[in-house]
Amino acid sequence: MNPVPAADLDRVTGFAIPDRHVRGRVARLGPVLNEILSAHAYPAPIEKLLAEALTLTALLGSTLKDAEGQMTLQAQTQRGIVSLMVCDYKNGELRGYVQFDAVRLSQLGKNPSLKSLFNGGYLAVTFDQALTKERYQGIVPLEGASISEAAQNYFFQSEQIPTLVRLGMRRSKEDGKIVAGGLFLQHLPEGEVGRERLHVRLDHPEWQHVEALGGTMGADELADPAIALEGLVWRLFNEESEVRMLAGSDLSRGCRCGADYIQQVLAKFPEEERAAMADEGGVIKVDCAFCSKQFPVALADFVPPAL
Structure with a gap:
């Protein structure tokens, strides 16, 4: 009799594909996500929005080399139903919340688009390094049909690094709990003087190969706690000559109030x-x-x- 696999939740891990000049991250949130969401009685569309944003925050925040550094994701608008969404990551700890107009939201139906929620606005990503005291912030218009597309647009406009982001979530029919997962792929910047980083699309067509493979990852797989994160990477890239798994980290809820x-x-x-x-x-x-x-x-x- 085969044992039932343990759920792989509240963890993020990284990997690299040297021959393709690609780095990546996979993350999955469960109990930590539900604990954050339970602090507010969010309606379903806002729960989905925040769940995906927190997953994205875990993916990006875990790239920090400084353990005490902080990464903040903020989406804000003056005219939208969602006026403010803030998530941050610090040393594996996540927190986030959303300010929204409940009356206007109730008029949109069950699956409102990102545009209808924000009606424009901007997306800001901030990295604060604790050791060097350096801060880097990129701000771009909030564009795309989803948070994942908005993140890709951010890297396209602010970083000029080819990037793929996949996010997905599902709710248990048994207990109503939510599981969310995410995939983050990025071409390693070469930093050549006098050339934009987006030149890799021409000089390195292997990125298109990796991007196409990553695009096949479905939301059900990302949010399936029975599939180990390393298993997700294996499903996508098992035919590559070398895939290096990097050290992962556990995720927790980390509100720093008191x-x-x-x-x-x-x-x-x-x-x-x-x-x-x-x-x-x-x-x-x-x-x-x-x-x-x-x-x-x-x-x-x-x-x-x-x-």
Whole structure:
């Protein structure tokens, strides 16, 4: 009797195909994703949007070499039903939330397009390096039929690196839980002076081969916890002469809010501004948008500066 395979969830791992000059990442989210989503009563279209965005954040954030570095994905618009979506990754920890107009969303039906949700806007990807204190941010128009297409457009316009992103999710009929998975493929930049990175499409037609193979990966496979992440890579590239699997990492929910942190932030405000924030009982109530928790901080807890 064959044992039932263990579910491969809440993990991301990398790989490289040297002969094709390609690097890649595969990720799958389960309990961590559902824990993040459970902080808010999101309707199904927003759950799908955030699930795919968090998967993309895991794929991109895990490319950071600095363990304490942070990657932030932000989509924002002034006219859309979704006014703001923020996800970030730090040392394997994920968090994210969405601000949206529930009334306008209810008028769109079950499967609204990305354009109908955002009505334009922009996509920003930010990498903060903790060790060097360097920050890199790319901002492009939010374009495409899905978050995966928007990400590909980002790399096309901002990085000029040929990139393929595949994202998928499914909901269990038994318990309603969501599983999401993603594939990220990228041609390694050569950095030749005086030439745009997109020249690889002409000089290295092998990228088209890898891109075509990656495009065959379906959402059901990406979101199937019974298929190991390494198995996904094998299904796509088992005929390549060499595929190097890289070290992977586990994913967890990581909201960095807390009473001490909130108090440290409030302490930076002048005393009179803190007083204006407080209620009649002298308590400042701070809501965390990520985890939907409220942190009350009393004005009496702030120690006046020494004379």
